[in-house]
Amino acid sequence: MSDPMRPRASLRTAVVRDVLREALDRRLKAVTAAEGTAGGAGRVLDVLDTGGGTGNFAVPVARLGHRVTVVDPSPNALFALERRAGEEGVADRVRGVQGDARGLFDVVERGGFDAVLCHGVLEYVDDPAEGVRNAVAALRPSGTLSVLAAGLGGAVLARALAGHFAEARQALGDPHGRWGEGDPVPRRFSPEQLTELVTGEGLTVEAVHGVRVFADLVPGALVDGEPGAVEALLRLEAAAAEVPAFRAVATQLHVLAERESG
Ligand SMILES: C[S@@+](CC[C@H](N)C(=O)[O-])C[C@H]1O[C@@H](n2cnc3c(N)ncnc32)[C@H](O)[C@@H]1O
Structure with a gap:
């Protein structure tokens, strides 16, 4: 899910996109096994991207074949999302809906999604616990929650x-x-604060990653134009992402969690 056309931009999203792609693969396998449709049989995941904005994650997830609903209060962001989805050939799999985290169930179905993304939103909402609670309530049993927030x-x-x-x-x-x-x-979060928001809603945390540990600190001149530098930095970011000492100083924190099946 990295973007070969935009190497610097991919530094900002690569770790999360990779973790997400693997988590969605696992969820799809679990769902098809549970439904007795192993092998696929056309089943894709229903994914909600709350505060999904212009589709930094929604569009790559749709490119994996999944159906994505983006809820965002900004008409401009939704307009850009629609254009981007069209340009990337996934307009039929991306639906933009105007709404916000608080009034989520005015616009989408409760318990209707295999996975919910809540990326770059908890920093801005009045009540982060309510934001997580609604994201969790949008999940089907065993659904996957992906939270990304400023560290x-x-x-x-x-x-x-x-x-x-x-x-x-x-x-x-x-x-x-x-x-x-x-x-x-x-608002920003420590790894413990973000993890507690998620476990407080009864979810099991599968992984916590530090995102952009080095990328924002390294002068651009040391990366741009240096052959192989972006790729080497991407590998370093991936290696450091789960090391607690680096996680604690990351620009963003990513929490991947699962809802109980009951
Ligand atoms: C930093 S952007 C993140 C966009 C996208 N999720 C990403 O990771 O690239 C924050 C987004 O949250 C949206 N937003 C702001 N307040 C919100 C709220 N109360 N509920 C849902 N989304 C909100 C903004 O319109 C914006 O699109």
């Missing part, structure tokens, strides 16, 4: 390495992990 440690490190030491310290002590008035991100 506290990554922001502290980035501010400090940019010479903004007071802001780094402010973020470290702030209840929402913000470095000051000018901080565009309303």
